[in-house]
Amino acid sequence: MRGSRDPGLGTRTRDRSVVAIIGLGLIGGSLARALRRRFPRRALIGVETNARARALARASGIFDAILPRPTETLRGCGIVVLCAPVPAILRLLGPVSRQMRDGAILTDVGGVKVPIADAARRAVRKGVSFVGAHPMFGGEQGGFAFSRPDLWNGGRVAVCIEGGERAALARVARLHRDLGARIVLCSSAEHDAAVAAVSHLPYVVANALALTARDSGALARVLAGPGFTDATRLAGFAFEVQGRAAASNRCLDKAIRLFRRHLTRLDREIRRPSGGALFDRASAIRRALVRNVAPRRRSS
Amino acid sequence: MRGSRDPGLGTRTRDRSVVAIIGLGLIGGSLARALRRRFPRRALIGVETNARARALARASGIFDAILPRPTETLRGCGIVVLCAPVPAILRLLGPVSRQMRDGAILTDVGGVKVPIADAARRAVRKGVSFVGAHPMFGGEQGGFAFSRPDLWNGGRVAVCIEGGERAALARVARLHRDLGARIVLCSSAEHDAAVAAVSHLPYVVANALALTARDSGALARVLAGPGFTDATRLAGFAFEVQGRAAASNRCLDKAIRLFRRHLTRLDREIRRPSGGALFDRASAIRRALVRNVAPRRRSS
Numbered sequence: 197m198r199g200s201r202d203p204g205l206g207t208r209t210r211d212r213s214v215v216a217i218i219g220l221g222l223i224g225g226s227l228a229r230a231l232r233r234r235f236p237r238r239a240l241i242g243v244e245t246n247a248r249a250r251a252l253a254r255a256s257g258i259f260d261a262i263l264p265r266p267t268e269t270l271r272g273c274g275i276v277v278l279c280a281p282v283p284a285i286l287r288l289l290g291p292v293s294r295q296m297r298d299g300a301i302l303t304d305v306g307g308v309k310v311p312i313a314d315a316a317r318r319a320v321r322k323g324v325s326f327v328g329a330h331p332m333f334g335g336e337q338g339g340f341a342f343s344r345p346d347l348w349n350g351g352r353v354a355v356c357i358e359g360g361e362r363a364a365l366a367r368v369a370r371l372h373r374d375l376g377a378r379i380v381l382c383s384s385a386e387h388d389a390a391v392a393a394v395s396h397l398p399y400v401v402a403n404a405l406a407l408t409a410r411d412s413g414a415l416a417r418v419l420a421g422p423g424f425t426d427a428t429r430l431a432g433f434a435f436e437v438q439g440r441a442a443a444s445n446r447c448l449d450k451a452i453r454l455f456r457r458h459l460t461r462l463d464r465e466i467r468r469p470s471g472g473a474l475f476d477r478a479s480a481i482r483r484a485l486v487r488n489v490a491p492r493r494r495s496s
Numbered sequence: 497m498r499g500s501r502d503p504g505l506g507t508r509t510r511d512r513s514v515v516a517i518i519g520l521g522l523i524g525g526s527l528a529r530a531l532r533r534r535f536p537r538r539a540l541i542g543v544e545t546n547a548r549a550r551a552l553a554r555a556s557g558i559f560d561a562i563l564p565r566p567t568e569t570l571r572g573c574g575i576v577v578l579c580a581p582v583p584a585i586l587r588l589l590g591p592v593s594r595q596m597r598d599g600a601i602l603t604d605v606g607g608v609k610v611p612i613a614d615a616a617r618r619a620v621r622k623g624v625s626f627v628g629a630h631p632m633f634g635g636e637q638g639g640f641a642f643s644r645p646d647l648w649n650g651g652r653v654a655v656c657i658e659g660g661e662r663a664a665l666a667r668v669a670r671l672h673r674d675l676g677a678r679i680v681l682c683s684s685a686e687h688d689a690a691v692a693a694v695s696h697l698p699y700v701v702a703n704a705l706a707l708t709a710r711d712s713g714a715l716a717r718v719l720a721g722p723g724f725t726d727a728t729r730l731a732g733f734a735f736e737v738q739g740r741a742a743a744s745n746r747c748l749d750k751a752i753r754l755f756r757r758h759l760t761r762l763d764r765e766i767r768r769p770s771g772g773a774l775f776d777r778a779s780a781i782r783r784a785l786v787r788n789v790a791p792r793r794r795s796s
Contacts, residue, residue, distance in 0.1 A: 332719050332721040333721055333722065351721075352718070352719065352721065354719060380715070380718050380719065382715055386713060386715045387715065387719070389712055389713050389715070389716075390712055390713055390715035390716040390718070390719045391719060392712065393705075393708050393709040393711075393712035393713075393716050394709050394712075394716050394719055394720040394721070394723075394724040395719075395721070395723055395724065397705065397708060398705055398723060398724055398727035398728075399723075400759065400762050400763065400766065401701055401705060401727070401759065402727060402778075402782075403758075403762050403774075403775050403778035403779070403782075404755055404758040404759040404762055404778070405693075405697065405698055405701060405755065406778040406779070406781045406782035406785065407758040407761075407762075407774075407777075407778050407781065408693050408697060408751060408754045408755045408758055409693040409694050409781070409782075409785055410781045410785075411693075411754055412689055412690055412692065412693035412694075412747075412751065412754070413686060413689050413690055413693075415680070415682055415686045415687065415689070415690035416689075416690040416693050416694050416785065417784065417785050418652070418680050418690070419632050419652065419654060419680065419687070419690045419691060419694055419695075420694040420785045420786055421632040421633055421651075421652065421694070421695070422633065423694070423695055423698060423699075423729070423730050424694040424695065424698055424785065424786065425786045426726040426727070426729045426730075427698035427701070427702060427726070427727060427729070427730055428698075428782045428785075428786070429723070429726045429727070430723050430726075430727055431775075431778050431779050431782040432779060432782060432783065433779075435772040435775040435776055435779070436772070439766060439771075439772055439775050442766060443766045443767065443771075447712075448766075451708060451712065452759070452763055454708045454711055454712075455704055455705065455708045456756070456759070458703075458704040458707040458708055459700065459701065459704040459752070459756070461707075462700050462703050462704055462707075463700065463752055466700065466739060466742060466743045466748075467743065471739075471743075472735040472736070472739055474703075474707075475703050475731075475735040475739050476735055477707075478702075478703035478704070478706040478707050478731050479703070479706070479731050479732060479733075479735070481706045481707065481709070481710045482702075482703075482706035482709075482728045482731040482732060483732065484717065485706065485709055485710075485716065485717050485720045485724065485728075486720055486724065486725045486728070487717075
């Protein structure tokens, strides 16, 4: 707790800029740390069901109030950010929106956007604007213990253009931009198609590579080097976060089908003595795709 | 050129410890730099067909002689290391061994060992001992320009136990150990099975991921983040090196088949509402497999 002794936030409760973060894992915790660093005097509420994470968050001293569940305290917030795994976000949209005041903004950080946008249309109460967003970064190691104030810095955040009103959309974009992220405006459908290819498919593939290596003799463990480590890094992500998001992505099926087809083509190509052109093309495509990733850790 | 003015190496020619490195790319160049740093006075011969690479190597000042092709100068060498792509290694084994003296050792750094061991049995002349080896490291960016004296430091080198005599095997292991690498003794067959799973399959898969992302809309380029970058890093490797080695690996087929099966299982698992156990298992397997990779950049 900082500033206020009143768990109800005292005089700061009515401040329109009060932000609540629901779910204090790596992303929620890092968002809180980044906000606290950027806005030392803004009121910040954390909501977390897990007692241990709550204790860590309390010890960090960056929150004005920490609650075990969403309560009417949310009525004092201008923005509420759902930082939970996708299934929890889907469940929370309705109940949380009903605790928020008219004109407030509800947003999220879920890794899949169409199912959340669909659920929001049905469940978020009138008077509250919902805007979906997705920070395109994170880390293998989840939990508040790994949260960092610089996670937003130089990263990209997809903000979905449908749903919310223009003002709410601008407000959510500003929230992330203020913390050093670059904003990518897109539709939920565009987001899910792209993320299926650049995140959810690679996550499933990384797991398949790990299972294959296990079946390939004891020496695999000894000879696995930096190449294997990087190729399978996504398999280190928690299923409850990454797997559930991937499972909800309706574009994952198509991405897996496409991937299988390309694997077959490459498998054929590699056997041809004069083969290689398709690999060279893939290599060039990859270079173009990751060209913009390098500045990741720099301030934008 | 250093030390000697005579391209024939002068008085150092007869030194049993003269090392020749054939192929001055990233690996050959880094091996030369590491040897030069560790053994400032040992004679070092470089052989490189490419004139530009030869000029770079000459400018580095670490070689006593640089030749455009293997010549009888190799007769002065105790160890000759083939640092070329796999197809070139296969071609060079016979001719190079015929230019070496009795009792000398021929070794290589090729990424696949059974085809090279088979070819060596047929092509390497009697009197020369062949020992296959494979440094399990490298880099996306090939060429002498990217060579570094610390590449061996803390890395692993597989040294194949069949073929060479005991003394030759020990000598090749010492060559790499002296430069800071840890030695993994194994058969060529064990090596190829493991490397198919931890290197060649991930290489093909990384290329397939890149092709899939290209087909998934313009937003993929914008949303590709550090996860995609790492998952596809191996696609950045040159086909002439990594692709040719993978193509020669007789275990690649089996690895691809296994991988497809695991992908199907994971695809099924992810759809089950209570699924996730197989992903958790893959994640744990991956953790165990890469546990020993971390000390990569430290001295062993």
